[in-house]
Amino acid sequence: MNRLSGKNVFITGATKGIGKSTAEAFAEKGANLVILGRTKELLEKLKSDLENKYKINVYTIECDVTKGHDLKEKIEKMPIKNIDILINNAGLALGLDKVYESSLEDYDKVIDTNIKGALYVLNGIVPLMVERNKGHIVNLGSIAGDASYYGGAVYCASKAAIKAITDGLRIELVDKNIRVTNIKPGLVETEFSKVRFKGDEERAKNTYKGIEALTPDDIAEVIVYTCNLPENLQLTEIALMPVHQADGRTVYRG
Numbered sequence: 508m509n510r511l512s513g514k515n516v517f518i519t520g521a522t523k524g525i526g527k528s529t530a531e532a533f534a535e536k537g538a539n540l541v542i543l544g545r546t547k548e549l550l551e552k553l554k555s556d557l558e559n560k561y562k563i564n565v566y567t568i569e570c571d572v573t574k575g576h577d578l579k580e581k582i583e584k585m586p587i588k589n590i591d592i593l594i595n596n597a598g599l600a601l602g603l604d605k606v607y608e609s610s611l612e613d614y615d616k617v618i619d620t621n622i623k624g625a626l627y628v629l630n631g632i633v634p635l636m637v638e639r640n641k642g643h644i645v646n647l648g649s650i651a652g653d654a655s656y657y658g659g660a661v662y663c664a665s666k667a668a669i670k671a672i673t674d675g676l677r678i679e680l681v682d683k684n685i686r687v688t689n690i691k692p693g694l695v696e697t698e699f700s701k702v703r704f705k706g707d708e709e710r711a712k713n714t715y716k717g718i719e720a721l722t723p724d725d726i727a728e729v730i731v732y733t734c735n736l737p738e739n740l741q742l743t744e745i746a747l748m749p750v751h752q753a754d755g756r757t758v759y760r761g
Contacts, residue, residue: 717760
């Protein structure tokens with residue numbers, strides 16, 4: 508059964524990777540979209556492609572989630588207030604340096620995007636759901652939030668924060684008809700590693716060498732499945748990994 512047709516879905520980090528695949532997956536189900544990203548050209552192209560292909564309505568917001576006041580203002584000005592589903596997806600990792608050798612700039616970028624950016628989005632969207640007593644919040648965490656790995660402590664900490672925020676939010680909304688889910692992927696082949704290694708494509712490719720990683724479409728399929736369940740049922744947390752990955756630190760490369 509398709510319960511998503513006509514719903515309004517707000518997606519951050521929507522122009523690439525998991526965000527883009529998720530936008531297309533919801534559009535295919537007939538959902539209308541609010542897509543947020545930093546690049547106007549990519550947003551407009553995605554809007555055009557999805558509206559033409561699926562005959563849905565797409566509203567774009569050009570914004571960096573780390574700019575809290577700018578984001579809040581743009582959410583307040585958007586014409587669509589009845590957001591049914593939030594996909595809080597924007598995030599990144601930078602480098603595999605030891606904690607004490609990472610740059611201050613990398614600390615700030617990861618924490619500002621993954622933690623503060625996610626909170627800014629929640630601050631703007633959740634009150635709209637509370638007002639209607641209806642909605643579904645999906646935060647993109649990671650299995651990295653369950654246990655640290657070498658060189659990833661800051662990123663892992665940011666995803667552990669997402670788990671804590673998601674769990675806390677679910678407690679705070681227990682008296683509302685609002686579902687809260689933490690999606691925790693393992694290895695997913697996207698531009699994530701290219702960003703992590705600051706454009707070093709060879710190093711990025713080695714991340715997925717010898718293993719069939721998940722794809723953004725795989726994650727989108729799980730997200731859509733989760734949001735399409737009956738509204739009296741919430742999946743609180745879903746971890747998903749390739750067959751040859753056991754956790755954030757254990758991968759078999761054939």
